[in-house]
Structures are given as C-alpha cells and as structure tokens.
Amino acid sequence: MSTLQAVRVSCCHAKENCLDCKVRLVSVCAALESHELGALEAMAQQTAFAPKETLFLQDHRVDFVYNVTEGVVRLYKLLPDGRRQIVGFALPGDFLGLAMADSYGFCADAVGSVTTCRFSRQAFSSLLDGKPHLLRRLHEFATHELSLAQDQMVVLGRRTAEEKIATFLVGLRNRWARLTGVSVTVSLPMSRQDIADFLGLTIETVSRTLSRLAREKAILIVPDGVRLLDPQRLEQLAET
Amino acid sequence: MSTLQAVRVSCCHAKENCLDCKVRLVSVCAALESHELGALEAMAQQTAFAPKETLFLQDHRVDFVYNVTEGVVRLYKLLPDGRRQIVGFALPGDFLGLAMADSYGFCADAVGSVTTCRFSRQAFSSLLDGKPHLLRRLHEFATHELSLAQDQMVVLGRRTAEEKIATFLVGLRNRWARLTGVSVTVSLPMSRQDIADFLGLTIETVSRTLSRLAREKAILIVPDGVRLLDPQRLEQLAET
DNA sequence: CGTTGAGTTGACCATCGTCAACAGGAGTGG
DNA sequence: CCACTCCTGTTGACGATGGTCAACTCAACG
Structure with a gap:
C-alpha cells in the first residue's frame, strides 16, 4: 500500500x-x-x-x-x-x-x-x-x-524521558482539543517509533515509560491512544 | 554592570x-x-x-x-x-x-x-x-x-556530544562567514555554560569534548574562540 | 496455521551527568 | 606588590539514565 x-x-x-x-x-x-x-x-x-x-x-x-x-x-x-x-x-x-x-x-x-x-x-x-x-x-x-x-x-535538550512523554501527551491532547473538542482520551495514530524519534528516545524507552505511567495509574493504554487518568500529574511533569 | x-x-x-x-x-x-x-x-x-x-x-x-x-x-x-x-x-x-x-x-x-x-x-x-x-x-x-x-x-534529539560540538562550531563558522568573511578561527563570545545549554549538554561534557578535539588536533583552543585545524573532520561529524 | 510487524519486557552496558578538586586570570584591597 | 577572592574552565572518579541486544507476546493477514 x-x-x-x-x-x-x-x-x-x-x-x-x-x-x-x-x-x-x-x-x-x-x-x-x-x-x-x-x-x-x-x-x-x-x-x-x-x-x-x-x-x-x-x-x-x-x-x-x-x-x-x-x-x-x-x-x-x-x-x-x-x-x-x-x-x-x-x-x-x-x-x-x-x-x-x-x-x-x-x-x-x-x-x-x-x-x-x-x-x-x-x-x-x-x-x-x-x-x-x-x-x-x-x-x-x-x-x-x-x-x-x-x-x-x-523538551529535547533539557527534559527526562518521563517528562518528554508527559509533555508529548499533554501537548497532543491540547492540539486535538482545538479540533475535536476536549477529551481525556488522546488519539495516538503514530507508532512508538515515531514517538521515540520525535522525543529523542528509543522505542524501548517510550514503551517502558508508557508502561510505568500506566502501572502508576497516570494513564490507561487503549487501542491507538491513551486515556489520561491523572492529567494533573502529567501537566506537572510537562510544566514549563 | x-x-x-x-x-x-x-x-x-x-x-x-x-x-x-x-x-x-x-x-x-x-x-x-x-x-x-x-x-x-x-x-x-x-x-x-x-x-x-x-x-x-x-x-x-x-x-x-x-x-x-x-x-x-x-x-x-x-x-x-x-x-x-x-x-x-x-x-x-x-x-x-x-x-x-x-x-x-x-x-x-x-x-x-x-x-x-x-x-x-x-x-x-x-x-x-x-x-x-x-x-x-x-x-x-x-x-x-x-x-x-x-x-x-x-542536533538535540539525535546527535552525540562530539557531533553536537562539531555541528555547533561549523554552524557558527558559517554564520560568521556571511558577516565577517571566511575564517578558520571561530569566535566564541559565549561561555561554556551557554554552549552546554544550547546543545543539551553539561559544561563538563562541553569542556571535555573540546579538550579531546584539541588533543586530537581537530581544533586549537584560543582565547574567546577556537581555530578549526581539521575542518573536514568537523564537517564530517556535522554532516546532515 | 505460519509469517510478519508492532509492542513489551528484561539483562546488560555506555554515554553522559554529578560531584569534587584544582588551575589560572581578573579584580580588589591591605 | 602581593594576598585574597571570585569566576570560569578543566580534569578525574563515580554513577544513573537511557541505549543496546535479545527474547517474547499478540494481532493482522495471507
């Protein structure tokens, strides 16, 4: 295709x-x-x-x-x-x-x-x-x-892996919000490799960090996206 | 002041x-x-x-x-x-x-x-x-x-410390060249800390990397700048 | 049902960060 | 003039974050 x-x-x-x-x-x-x-x-x-x-x-x-x-x-x-x-x-x-x-x-x-x-x-x-x-x-x-x-x-120069992921999720949520209205579920049509290459990480670190955030109930990983269970925690991590 | x-x-x-x-x-x-x-x-x-x-x-x-x-x-x-x-x-x-x-x-x-x-x-x-x-x-x-x-x-997401330094030096040389003409001596009025904060490194890594490049005769560290002794090597490191 | 590709997880390791000591120059004051 | 401080930069020892390599799961698809 x-x-x-x-x-x-x-x-x-x-x-x-x-x-x-x-x-x-x-x-x-x-x-x-x-x-x-x-x-x-x-x-x-x-x-x-x-x-x-x-x-x-x-x-x-x-x-x-x-x-x-x-x-x-x-x-x-x-x-x-x-x-x-x-x-x-x-x-x-x-x-x-x-x-x-x-x-x-x-x-x-x-x-x-x-x-x-x-x-x-x-x-x-x-x-x-x-x-x-x-x-x-x-x-x-x-x-x-x-x-x-x-x-x-x-983000690339001065943030940790966890902060990078949080910043990415919060930023994308806000961009989608302008288009499709506010939602706690963030659509992630791109692959883990794409996220890694955007954040200056490897696919394994992206996967591990998302898993950890999910284990700690900050997010819920769903098909083609994540649900932000604890937006405040993520926003804190992403805070400028 | x-x-x-x-x-x-x-x-x-x-x-x-x-x-x-x-x-x-x-x-x-x-x-x-x-x-x-x-x-x-x-x-x-x-x-x-x-x-x-x-x-x-x-x-x-x-x-x-x-x-x-x-x-x-x-x-x-x-x-x-x-x-x-x-x-x-x-x-x-x-x-x-x-x-x-x-x-x-x-x-x-x-x-x-x-x-x-x-x-x-x-x-x-x-x-x-x-x-x-x-x-x-x-x-x-x-x-x-x-x-x-x-x-x-x-540079920030995908380059090593050595590549970051080389890219910085070559890039700055090229920008000065537009203004003051071509020169192998690159003026570095900013501090090591500034360079580190531009490249997403620490001051120690900047200092060590410059020292190593100097030891390997790729550059010569001079007051307020560096002289590019082996521009080709640096350009190779900086190559897009 | 086998293959493929994406994603996850673990074990290990390297690059770069942290912490500390030190050197050298500029400015200041006795 | 010299001692002193301050600041920047350098270098070494050590450690942690994140990368590498590998094994595994699972869903999609022919």
Missing part, C-alpha cells in the same frame, strides 16, 4: 467547497473573506494519501503546498546513517510549505489515511502577492510553528 | 544612517529601497546593552522589536526548576520580534556588548501594514529561523 499514488479525489466531492471545509476556520484560509474563497477554490485540489504514503521529500523542488484536512502527517529529517528526527506532526488545519521556499526542508508522509487541499506553489504564491492579509496569516502560522519548535528544543 | 540600564546612544551618532548601516544588506531592512529608509530611520533608536544585560524577558509584553547591529544575544527558555535551554544566538543582522506577537516567547540578554536598532512594535507593525515586501522579508526571516530550529532539533 505504501507505493500507492496520491489520488485526486473526484468521486463524490469533485468540487470541495471551502465554505463547508471542516478546517477552514483553524487554517490559513480563515484569512480570506467568503467572497475571496473562489480564487482559492479554483486552484485547490483535494488530494488523498494512503497510510505511509509520501507527500514530499526533503530537498526536493517545491511544486505544491498543502493544507491538511484529515489525518496526521509525520515531518522528519534523516541523518546519513539513518538516524531520524521527527520535527513535527501536522494535524488537520496545519499548512505544509509555510516557507514558500524552493525546496522542502524535511520529508513528510502520511501516518494514517490523510486528505489534503493541495495548491501549486506558483499559483499560491501569486495569490499571496495580491493578498497581504493572507501573507500575514501565513506569517502567524510560521511564527507559531517556530514557537512550537523552540518548545520542542527545551 | 549587569544592572546597567539600556542607553539611547546619542553622543556621536544620534541619527544613525540606515544607508551606512553595516548590517542593512543582511537584515530585514534590505527589503526597503533607499527612498523608503527614511520612514524606518525616523522610528529607529540606537540602543546599546552591556554584557549580560537583559533585552527582554519571556512572557513580557512586546513593546519593542530589535535589529541586532553588533554583538551576540543569547535567547533562552527556563524551566521552573532552573534548567535552561538556549534556543539560539542572535548575531548582527538578526531580528528579534519576528512574531510581532503580544508577548516574547523567550528571554534575551547580551552575551558581550551589544548594540541594536530598536523600534516600537506598534510603529513597526504599522509600517508593515503598508509594505507587503517588508512583511515578505520578515516572513522569510521567520521561516529561516524555523529551519534553523528544526536543524537544532536534530
């Missing part, structure tokens, strides 16, 4: 409507008024990706930028010897290609099934030239990403 | 001239044509900081944004128990306040003596509203910072 090509979704919603879009209000598109959405719709392509399918590779030419509408995308960098660092997980509403640069700064592939709203970089860049408020929105997104990256630098 | 107030430099260059500015071409100001610089000059204040003096604190209201013109600024976040992560070093030409947000995301203080070009956030933001090309330049700077932060995530 991992070799499937990205498909232009065309069956039942050939012309997705921006106004109906579930993520419009949390994504860059919110910068545009209803009457401006036409220009965006005209250049948007609904594109679906199968689990593990690649959206783009590091250092490749940027032909498209993406707005994630469903699913989770893994963003990562590789060292020559195969070590991997995941620099982020993109959730629905997140924008890939903020830099509008010539080449991608990292690899991106779908964790589970993913749908995106895809734009040719050139067309999007031109639209940007005429819409400073859209550029400002893009800039806000970029600085928000920068802020997340700096928080993650603290 | 660390309690000195920031001073408005006014003696010999009360009205600094943007056209003469050493860092104009590498800083955000390069987005403006000569005839647009007047508006910038009108709102700029040359401001100097003594070694260790604070430019701003995390979570404080953003009244000013800064363009570093001389010296090095340490940017860092603190955990409640005092652990510190340096998220970056700002060199001449770097801009502090990219986010144009309501509060600073990190603390900033001068490593050695620092001079900056300071703008009221409000005035700068207004200027931005009328100058989309300046906003675009700011956005480029923000995404460049994001890219550096992601590189640093790889």
